[in-house]
Amino acid sequence: MSILQENISLRPYNTFGIDVKARYFAEAKNVEDLVAIFKDPLSKSGPLLVLGGGSNMLFTQDFNGLVVKISILGIRAVENQDEIKVSAGGGVVWNDLVNYCVEHGFAGIENLSLIPGTVGASPIQNIGAYGVELKDVFDECTAFEIETGKLSKFDYAACRFGYRDSIFKNELKNKYIITEVRLKLNKKAKLQTKYGAISAELERRHIVQPTIADISAVVSDIRVSKLPDPKTIGNAGSFFKNPVISKAQFEQVYQKFPEMVHYPAPDNQIKVAAGWLIEQCGFKGKTVGETGTWKNQALVLVNHGHASGQEVYSFSEHIIQTVQNRFGILLEREVNIF
Ligand code: FAD
Ligand code: NAP
Numbered sequence: 001m002s003i004l005q006e007n008i009s010l011r012p013y014n015t016f017g018i019d020v021k022a023r024y025f026a027e028a029k030n031v032e033d034l035v036a037i038f039k040d041p042l043s044k045s046g047p048l049l050v051l052g053g054g055s056n057m058l059f060t061q062d063f064n065g066l067v068v069k070i071s072i073l074g075i076r077a078v079e080n081q082d083e084i085k086v087s088a089g090g091g092v093v094w095n096d097l098v099n100y101c102v103e104h105g106f107a108g109i110e111n112l113s114l115i116p117g118t119v120g121a122s123p124i125q126n127i128g129a130y131g132v133e134l135k136d137v138f139d140e141c142t143a144f145e146i147e148t149g150k151l152s153k154f155d156y157a158a159c160r161f162g163y164r165d166s167i168f169k170n171e172l173k174n175k176y177i178i179t180e181v182r183l184k185l186n187k188k189a190k191l192q193t194k195y196g197a198i199s200a201e202l203e204r205r206h207i208v209q210p211t212i213a214d215i216s217a218v219v220s221d222i223r224v225s226k227l228p229d230p231k232t233i234g235n236a237g238s239f240f241k242n243p244v245i246s247k248a249q250f251e252q253v254y255q256k257f258p259e260m261v262h263y264p265a266p267d268n269q270i271k272v273a274a275g276w277l278i279e280q281c282g283f284k285g286k287t288v289g290e291t292g293t294w295k296n297q298a299l300v301l302v303n304h305g306h307a308s309g310q311e312v313y314s315f316s317e318h319i320i321q322t323v324q325n326r327f328g329i330l331l332e333r334e335v336n337i338f
Helices: 031-039 094-104 196-204 212-226 247-256 274-280 309-327
Strands: 005-009 021-028 048-051 063-070 075-080 083-089 138-145 151-155 176-186 234-238 262-265 269-272 291-294 297-303
Touching: 021 031, 031 063, 031 176, 063 176, 075 094, 083 094, 094 212, 196 212, 247 269, 269 274, 274 297, 274 309, 291 309, 297 309
Parallel strands: 021 063, 048 063
Antiparallel strands: 005 021, 075 083, 083 176, 138 151, 138 176, 234 297, 262 269, 291 297
């Protein structure tokens, strides 16, 4: 009997709540499961999709291949002097890892509180929020090579992290499954409070010397107030990346739109707030059929209940086109489309 299940609904496995089917489906709780799954000849009969928490995906059609859900658990910490290395299985819920670190006083990922999804997916797009990215604390990850079944280690340099980007989204796309991630954390916190929302909320709570637990609580509360909860309104967080454009292009647009929200980016480039661009085009809180944008953040596309993936995708096309026509800036999707 094959260990692969057939014709499985992916609705419980994606935070957009899109109802499509996977031709084959398997869950891996350890590396031995991965070996067994890929030994099955049916695993080679179509495309492959590695699935974590499904919080960065939009399914636009049935998946006519194999979906492998990564459920490898376990967290362990090795301490020495000021530094702590924490390893977590690819299937650990990211926020469980954040809570573990905050409870133990391990500093570095408190700004990444309440990001949905799994540890194994965190290096894929180098998750980031409130001025901290995974790359700032990343030590190494272990990955299963699908073709050979061998495990390899990837250090910081090998991952080639960029803004919501890594080698796993590019040259190594679909070649490796991340089974474990190791982070390098600190006992002495170097808090990152430069994002206005964090400093304003700390001030409102009269917290002058915040701890990492304070930062985690503040970030979590801001997120709950600003973002739709996927358990009630399907979404995949920010649908588009913030465009990073050249200074020359920025100057041109800025002349016409001096109120444009922007921040300096590496290599003398400028990061423009995609949410602002979309909001200026009148999309904030707009509903179109069963889809739309979130009332508190236009960058988040939502499923009001029965949207198809195709409907959400078409709406995203319309947004891209409208923003391009008005500002001459091309939005790129952050969410993975299948
Ligand atoms: P999935 O959606 O399951 O997969 C995402 C990609 O990673 C896919 O290409 C998949 O094939 C691949 N993948 C998954 N697991 C593995 C693995 N073990 N090995 C190899 N490839 C794998 N993102 C941010 O960066 N910052 C935020 O602040 C943020 N906020 C969000 C808020 C909300 C409400 C939501 C719904 C999403 C948000 N996101 C954010 C997006 C999302 O949470 C992250 O991208 C997260 O890392 C996705 O994890 P996942 O396990 O759900 O991955
Ligand atoms: P926000 O605070 O309203 O800010 C709008 C945008 O401006 C953000 O996207 C952020 O870029 C940028 N920004 C704000 N202050 C900045 C600063 N001091 N320096 C540099 N850039 C700054 O954004 P938000 O939508 O409420 O999100 C808050 C944080 O959570 C952001 O970091 C965002 O990326 C993250 N988030 C991500 C997702 C996702 O799915 N990827 C979903 C929700 C929230 P950055 O995005 O580069 O930080």
